[in-house]
Amino acid sequence: MLKPLGDRIIIEPVASEEKTASGIVLPDTAKEKPQEGKVVAVGTGRILENGERVALEVSVGDRIIFSKYAGTEVKYDGTEYLIVRENDILAVIG
Amino acid sequence: MLKPLGDRIIIEPVASEEKTASGIVLPDTAKEKPQEGKVVAVGTGRILENGERVALEVSVGDRIIFSKYAGTEVKYDGTEYLIVRENDILAVIG
Amino acid sequence: MLKPLGDRIIIEPVASEEKTASGIVLPDTAKEKPQEGKVVAVGTGRILENGERVALEVSVGDRIIFSKYAGTEVKYDGTEYLIVRENDILAVIG
Amino acid sequence: MLKPLGDRIIIEPVASEEKTASGIVLPDTAKEKPQEGKVVAVGTGRILENGERVALEVSVGDRIIFSKYAGTEVKYDGTEYLIVRENDILAVIG
Amino acid sequence: MLKPLGDRIIIEPVASEEKTASGIVLPDTAKEKPQEGKVVAVGTGRILENGERVALEVSVGDRIIFSKYAGTEVKYDGTEYLIVRENDILAVIG
Amino acid sequence: MLKPLGDRIIIEPVASEEKTASGIVLPDTAKEKPQEGKVVAVGTGRILENGERVALEVSVGDRIIFSKYAGTEVKYDGTEYLIVRENDILAVIG
Amino acid sequence: MLKPLGDRIIIEPVASEEKTASGIVLPDTAKEKPQEGKVVAVGTGRILENGERVALEVSVGDRIIFSKYAGTEVKYDGTEYLIVRENDILAVIG
Numbered sequence: 001m002l003k004p005l006g007d008r009i010i011i012e013p014v015a016s017e018e019k020t021a022s023g024i025v026l027p028d029t030a031k032e033k034p035q036e037g038k039v040v041a042v043g044t045g046r047i048l049e050n051g052e053r054v055a056l057e058v059s060v061g062d063r064i065i066f067s068k069y070a071g072t073e074v075k076y077d078g079t080e081y082l083i084v085r086e087n088d089i090l091a092v093i094g
Numbered sequence: 095m096l097k098p099l100g101d102r103i104i105i106e107p108v109a110s111e112e113k114t115a116s117g118i119v120l121p122d123t124a125k126e127k128p129q130e131g132k133v134v135a136v137g138t139g140r141i142l143e144n145g146e147r148v149a150l151e152v153s154v155g156d157r158i159i160f161s162k163y164a165g166t167e168v169k170y171d172g173t174e175y176l177i178v179r180e181n182d183i184l185a186v187i188g
Numbered sequence: 189m190l191k192p193l194g195d196r197i198i199i200e201p202v203a204s205e206e207k208t209a210s211g212i213v214l215p216d217t218a219k220e221k222p223q224e225g226k227v228v229a230v231g232t233g234r235i236l237e238n239g240e241r242v243a244l245e246v247s248v249g250d251r252i253i254f255s256k257y258a259g260t261e262v263k264y265d266g267t268e269y270l271i272v273r274e275n276d277i278l279a280v281i282g
Numbered sequence: 283m284l285k286p287l288g289d290r291i292i293i294e295p296v297a298s299e300e301k302t303a304s305g306i307v308l309p310d311t312a313k314e315k316p317q318e319g320k321v322v323a324v325g326t327g328r329i330l331e332n333g334e335r336v337a338l339e340v341s342v343g344d345r346i347i348f349s350k351y352a353g354t355e356v357k358y359d360g361t362e363y364l365i366v367r368e369n370d371i372l373a374v375i376g
Numbered sequence: 377m378l379k380p381l382g383d384r385i386i387i388e389p390v391a392s393e394e395k396t397a398s399g400i401v402l403p404d405t406a407k408e409k410p411q412e413g414k415v416v417a418v419g420t421g422r423i424l425e426n427g428e429r430v431a432l433e434v435s436v437g438d439r440i441i442f443s444k445y446a447g448t449e450v451k452y453d454g455t456e457y458l459i460v461r462e463n464d465i466l467a468v469i470g
Numbered sequence: 471m472l473k474p475l476g477d478r479i480i481i482e483p484v485a486s487e488e489k490t491a492s493g494i495v496l497p498d499t500a501k502e503k504p505q506e507g508k509v510v511a512v513g514t515g516r517i518l519e520n521g522e523r524v525a526l527e528v529s530v531g532d533r534i535i536f537s538k539y540a541g542t543e544v545k546y547d548g549t550e551y552l553i554v555r556e557n558d559i560l561a562v563i564g
Numbered sequence: 565m566l567k568p569l570g571d572r573i574i575i576e577p578v579a580s581e582e583k584t585a586s587g588i589v590l591p592d593t594a595k596e597k598p599q600e601g602k603v604v605a606v607g608t609g610r611i612l613e614n615g616e617r618v619a620l621e622v623s624v625g626d627r628i629i630f631s632k633y634a635g636t637e638v639k640y641d642g643t644e645y646l647i648v649r650e651n652d653i654l655a656v657i658g
Contacts, residue, residue, distance in 0.1 A: 222356050236331050236333055246287070281358075282284075
């Protein structure tokens with residue numbers, strides 16, 4: 001499996017059909033477009049200047065909304081993932 | 095419901111009719127345009143470099159003025175929201 | 189009333205007639221233009237990286253000079269205000 | 283009188299005739315041009331991230347050289363002043 | 377051998393044939409393209425502002441995914457390497 | 471005399487004839503061009519975020535090499551000086 | 565001799581013939597090009613915000629690889645040197 005570094009998170013993007021099911025509809029305007037996904041792996045968190053490591057706020061399995069243009073695409077074992085930073089995650093769908 | 099991360103806040107924008115009712119009239123000039131909204135969810139706050147988490151100054155239910163061009167639009171259960179950072183909120187209408 | 193957040197300040201700009209009365213004449217050059225105003229509300233101050241909150245240097249009622257192009261205009265109960273950050277305030281007229 | 287905020291300083295620029303008297307001649311090249319002035323008011327200093335306030339290095343009455351393109355012009359009681367940050371002051375003429 | 381400085385890491389990029397074997401397929405889209413590689417040397421880590429040195433999260437021998445456009449190419453003893461910063465490494469393949 | 475502020479340094483540039491004497495020959499390439507000079511005054515140093523002031527590494531009388539395009543020219547008592555920041559000084563000729 | 569300031573390092577670049585001898589061959593691609601050199605002088609290191617000085621990781625005599633476009637060229641006693649910052653040094657050849 002892929003283990004992200006620092007404050008990175010690996011996301012399995014949710015296809016458009018699923019979006020409708022969970023109640024999220026993403027508008028098609030000139031604004032920054034968010035996208036829905038599922039967290040499949042989280043890093044150990046970023047290091048503060050005092051040496052502390054801050055654990056991530058999201059956990060594996062969380063359904064999240066993230067910035068559509070964020071991250072790096074990667075295909076692993078036939079599935080497409082996105083590797084983003086926690087800062088690109090806007091909200092958890094809970 | 096949507097749970098915002100860090101210093102993010104979820105806002106339900108107030109339509110133009112309501113604005114007049116609450117006494118806020120937003121001018122149409124070349125300046126940055128503010129917009130009125132209602133806070134529907136708040137994050138846990140940002141982390142300082144000493145490891146402290148700073149709670150947000152706004153609370154759910156607050157009526158606020160925020161930067162019009164800030165944030166990301168998202169539609170959830172048929173309602174349109176904006177996810178902004180606390181820094182984009184200018185004032186609370188109290 | 190409007191309650192500004194963080195290091196923000198709400199200003200009622202002073203009209204040109206009053207400026208002459210208080211002795212401030214603002215030049216019309218290519219330089220950054222300052223403007224005179226009266227502080228009507230102050231935020232709780234910004235948070236330092238050590239967690240301390242720094243109280244603002246200006247108080248409600250202060251007559252101030254601020255950067256003309258700073259801030260966001262808002263009309264509330266028929267009066268026009270500007271919401272600026274403390275950093276945009278140049279001096280207090282004392 | 284005008285009371286500058288933070289690390290700001292109010293300067294009365296010195297006219298060209300005085301410059302010659304004090305021995306400073308400012309060249310007319312493509313380089314950044316400095317200008318001579320007299321300090322008429324100083325702020326309380328900037329706040330460090332540990333909460334300390336750093337007093338300014340210049341005092342009222344000091345003759346200084348500052349960056350010509352720095353600051354904001356303001357006319358008060360018939361005199362023209364410049365409001366600059368301490369960082370725009372290059373040297374004290376002592 | 378080459379010893380990288382600070383938070384730098386020396387990577388032996390993995391050729392396209394090996395990629396398929398390990399299950400990583402890298403898409404050819406307009407997004408930032410990641411690349412697979414093997415860590416052959418790691419620096420001592422970066423220094424925080426409190427003087428602590430943060431050890432790197434990756435170790436020699438790790439298979440990693442990194443930003444394709446990151447780093448500096450160098451050929452040593454007939455082998456081509458890339459010197460990147462830890463921040464350019466997205467995930468470990470574990 | 472001129473007393474520089476903070477981490478500023480006043481330099482008397484060395485003319486081309488002297489340069490040859492001290493052994494420094496400055497190339498005329500597309501790279502950033504350094505210049506030789508003599509330190510005639512130093513500031514008290516910059517303030518760290520913990521409140522400490524860091525004394526400058528150069529002393530009055532030092533022969534130094536500095537970035538040619540750095541600083542502000544000023545003429546004082548018939549001599550031309552440059553006011554630069556310590557960061558613009560590359561090396562001491564010792 | 566030249567004594568570099570802060571985290572600066574003086575390098576004697578290695579000519580192309582020597583490069584082959586040490587096993588480093590530098591490719592001619594569109595990527596950032598590294599260059600080989602020998603450390604001839606090191607500064608005292610940079611100062612952290614807590615007042616500590618961080619000694620450099622390289623020592624006089626080290627063979628290093630550095631960013632080709634980094635630094636400032638200077639000729640001293642007939643030899644050409646480069647003055648770079650430690651951050652421009654990629655690896656030590658050990």
